Amino acid sequence: xxxxxxxxxxxxxxxxxxxxxxxxxxxxxxxxxxxxxxxxxxxxxxxxxxxxxxxxxxxxxxxxxxxxxxxxxxxxxxxxxxxxxxxxxxxxxxxxxxxxxxxxxxxxxxxxxxxxxxxxxxxxxxxxxxxxxxxxxxxxxxxxxxxxxxxxxxxxxxxxxxxxxxxxxxxxxxxxxxxxxxxxxxxxxxxxxxxxxxxxxxxxxxxxxxxxxxxxxxxxxxxxxxxxxxxxxxxxxxxxxxxxxxxxxxxxxxxxxxx
Numbered sequence: 001x002x003x004x005x006x007x008x009x010x011x012x013x014x015x016x017x018x019x020x021x022x023x024x025x026x027x028x029x030x031x032x033x034x035x036x037x038x039x040x041x042x043x044x045x046x047x048x049x050x051x052x053x054x055x056x057x058x059x060x061x062x063x064x065x066x067x068x069x070x071x072x073x074x075x076x077x078x079x080x081x082x083x084x085x086x087x088x089x090x091x092x093x094x095x096x097x098x099x100x101x102x103x104x105x106x107x108x109x110x111x112x113x114x115x116x117x118x119x120x121x122x123x124x125x126x127x128x129x130x131x132x133x134x135x136x137x138x139x140x141x142x143x144x145x146x147x148x149x150x151x152x153x154x155x156x157x158x159x160x161x162x163x164x165x166x167x168x169x170x171x172x173x174x175x176x177x178x179x180x181x182x183x184x185x186x187x188x189x190x191x192x193x194x195x196x197x198x199x200x201x202x203x204x205x206x207x208x209x210x211x212x213x214x215x216x217x218x219x220x221x222x223x224x225x226x227x228x229x230x231x232x233x234x235x236x237x238x239x240x241x242x243x244x245x246x247x248x249x250x251x252x253x254x255x256x257x258x259x
Contacts, residue, residue, distance in 0.1 A: 002031070004042035007061075037064045037097050039146065063146035066096040071142065071152040075124065080157045087218075090124040091152065093142040104141040111137040111154050129215045133161040163216065165251055166240050172256035175223025175230050180255065182219040182238060189214050190244025196221075196255065197237045204231060214244075223257055231257050 005012040017029035044057040075090030076082065095101050105125050106114035114137060118125045130136065136159070140152045166184050173180040184192055192212055196205040204225040209217075223231050235256050242249040 001045045002042055003045060004033075004040050006036075007039035007041060035064045037066065039063050063148070065144055065146040065148045067148045067150040068093045068095050068101050068142035068144055069150065070094040071140065071150070073152070073155060076155075076157055078155045078157075082157055082159060087127045087130065088124055089127065089138060091140050092123050093140070093150070093152075095144045097144070099145045101145075102143045104143070105138065106141070107136065107138045109134060109136060111156070114139055114154075129213050130159050132159060132216075134159050160216075166238075166253045168221070168238065168253055168255055171254075172258040173223065174259050175257060176259055179220050179222045182221055182240070182253070184212075184217050184219065184240055184242065184251070186212050186214050186217055186242060186244060187249075188244040190242060192217070192219075192243070193241045194219060194221075195239045195241075197239065198231075199235055199237075204236070221255075230259075233257055233259055 002015050002017060003012055004015065015031050015033060017031045020028040020030045022028070039061060040063070041059050041061050043059040046055045046057065047053075048055075071093045072091065074092055075088060089105070091103070093101060093103075100121060102119065102121060103123060104116055105118040107117045107127070108114040135156060137154055137156045139154045141149055142152075143149045163183065163185050166182065168180045168182045170178065170180060182194065186192070190212060191208060191210045193208045194206065195203055198204055205221070206226065207219070209219060225231060235254055238253050238255055240251040240253070242251065
């Protein structure tokens with residue numbers, strides 16, 4: 001006989017097992033039970049006609065659960081080509097029982113040997129300073145409260161080769177629904193100041209960012225002026241000043257806003 005109960009419940013159920021077969025002197029018993037999802041505890045009670053009383057085997061546990069489903073890639077499109085500055089992977093999956101899930105993110109240059117780089121409840125992860133002109137692969141494992149797991153497909157993307165001058169993407173962009181990314185290649189670790197001017201030469205937005213790493217960096221811009229107002233449709237000039245060591249380097253790109 002097996003006695004089982006749901007975790008947190010005082011109600012216990014006794015279930016008589018039916019003889020199934022005998023193999024190498026071992027007797028096997030089984031019984032089907034219709035259980036709802038959750039964590040269960042159980043123990044076996046064994047009787048033997050040759051010995052008085054009942055022998056109880058120590059309690060153990062098992063879980064009834066469905067694996068997480070509905071994985072969605074909410075960020076970088078599969079097989080996309082991107083800059084190798086700040087890059088955020090985003091995803092989402094659901095637990096059929098409605099509980100919270102944990103994610104493990106696997107990442108690498110070889111799809112057959114990905115390494116784990118993140119574990120936690122967040123459904124996004126930011127990658128920094130990737131190599132130029134390189135193919136990368138990533139996959140997410142979703143784990144529910146009972147340890148049941150499911151895996152996404154293996155996604156991939158490639159980084160661009162070295163850039164000759166700064167640019168922004170997407171361009172044109174609509175600041176009411178999207179943001180643009182200003183891509184800056186830093187020869188060394190340093191700082192960058194960004195000034196955005198209207199067609200009439202008016203300064204509408206400015207920022208300084210310090211402690212940028214060498215390589216390609218991305219600065220997100222939402223298409224507003226320094227007071228937070230969305231800019232009008234039109235063309236704007238982005239003037240970039242890079243400061244590293246004792247050197248100063250200027251660059252520029254043109255932003256086009258279309259709503």
